[in-house]
Amino acid sequence: MGETIPIAVPRKGRPLEAVLDRLARRLDVPDLADDVTSTLRHEKALTKGTLDPDHPERSVYHRLADYSDVDDPTEPEYTLLRDDRAGKPRRIVFDSVTIPLEEAGPDAGLDGRVPDDTVVQLVGREEPFRALRTHEFALGFDSADLVLEEVVELRPDPVGRIEDVNARIDPAESDVRVVTGLGDTxxxxxxxxxxxxxxxxxxxxxxxxxxxxxxxxxxxxxxxxxxxxxxxxxxxxxxxxxxxxxxxxxxxxxxxxxxxxxxxxxxxxxxxxxxxxxxxxxETVLLESPPEVSRATAAVRSLLNGPDLETELAVQE
CATH class of the missing domain: 3.40.190.10 (Periplasmic binding protein-like II)
Structure with a gap:
């Protein structure tokens, strides 16, 4: 297996689903997106109590073992987090999965810029934006809200567009930049x-x-x-x-x-x-930490971006 490009992603919820939908369109992995999304929605319903388990005698640990295939990195793995609901139950969330770029469709636009044996590894993080701020990752996805809440300077005039967001990130606070949005608005x-x-x-x-x-x-x-x-x-x-x-x-x-x-x-x-x-x-946004971006990472960034995105955060000319 060739170079691995790790990408920080949310562990659950609408932002993760937006990332998986994007990958399903740009890579030939629709089953992966459906599998992870349906699994996490099912587990959310169990945690909230809106759905009864099929086998009440099987604990969350049994279900975790059923879902995760630790011997095959191209199959999704899951982990447990404490939910903030009453009683703080353990909830199954996304952990990681590896996707070979050879799965990329003909319209992906890689044009031989990365070797065929390069792989993308999605890595679940509670706060992907903060993982990029500490240079753990070159690329990641997170809510645009978190960028505004943490590093955008407050000024008399309002923030309206993506270039406004990037222009207001204090370089002393972070070198992370917003690339584009995913349209889950x-x-x-x-x-x-x-x-x-x-x-x-x-x-x-x-x-x-x-x-x-x-x-x-x-x-x-x-x-x-x-x-x-x-x-x-x-x-x-x-x-x-x-x-x-x-x-x-x-x-x-x-x-x-x-x-x-x-x-x-x-x-x-x-x-x-x-x-x-x-x-x-x-909106869920694609983020990058420019000092960590290699040639292969830039190609993957282009793969995840692309002109087909319908996003409210697109740069307005």
Whole structure:
């Protein structure tokens, strides 16, 4: 087996599924994506208690042994993590898998830039972005949110596009850069009750420039909200947070104005909220640590990028 190009990926959830879908399109491995996705969804349902196990007498350790083939690196391996649900049950999550690049289809665009015996190794990490920051990996996938929450400088004007994100990463904080998004997009959206929303004009960043009062957000998104709105728009704004166990849209409805993730916005409307500007796409992104990028790594990066991606984080000309 030739050179191995390790890539840090999330261990579970929508971001990992987006990575697997991308690989299924660029490499001839649809069965791998389906296998991992279905296994993790099944295990999530068991952990949440929304699905009863087929064989209650078999523990999570038995299922882990059934899923993982440690003798064949091209078969996915899994591991156990403590879930944060009540009782902190152990949950099966993705660990690793090796994919030979000889599986790449004719449209992959490698053009002989890497030997046929090169392999890609997906390695599960709880926070892939941080693994790139410490130079453990040259390439990785993680949520764009985490980049904004950790290393993007806060300025008066808002972050809007991918070049804004990269331009605002303090070189003293990190040399990791965003390459592109994968299109699994949900949005951090401004929303308000009818009595707070402007009677004329749009519910957007410009409205916030003149607004003074409370703004409900999730505490974990505070720095992200400051980045995507810009500090100028937040002058006179006081952050409020949902009470423990309170639904975010319900808390925003009580406050009158807020920012939260939306897909269709149906839950927000059920709480009587109007949807405003989509402030920033919460999207899985391909990341690179430039000092670690070799010729083979750059070729793999091109394989994972490509013009077929439909992403809200694409560079706008």
């Amino acid at each position: 949900v949005y951090h959206t401004l929303m308000a009750t009818p009595d707070v929303a402007p009677s004329s004009g749009a519910l957007d960043r410009e409205f916030l420039e003149s607004y003074e009062g409370p703004l409900c957000i999730e505490p974990r998104y505070e720095r992200l909200v400051r980045a995507v709105l810009g500090t100028r728009a937040l002058e006179g704004v006081e952050f409020r947070y949902p009470e423990e166990g309170q639904e975010e849209e319900a808390a925003i409805a009580e406050t009158g104005l807020g920012v939260y993730l939306t897909v269709t916005g149906s839950t927000a409307r059920e709480h009587g909220l109007l949807l405003g500007e989509q402030l920033f796409p919460s």
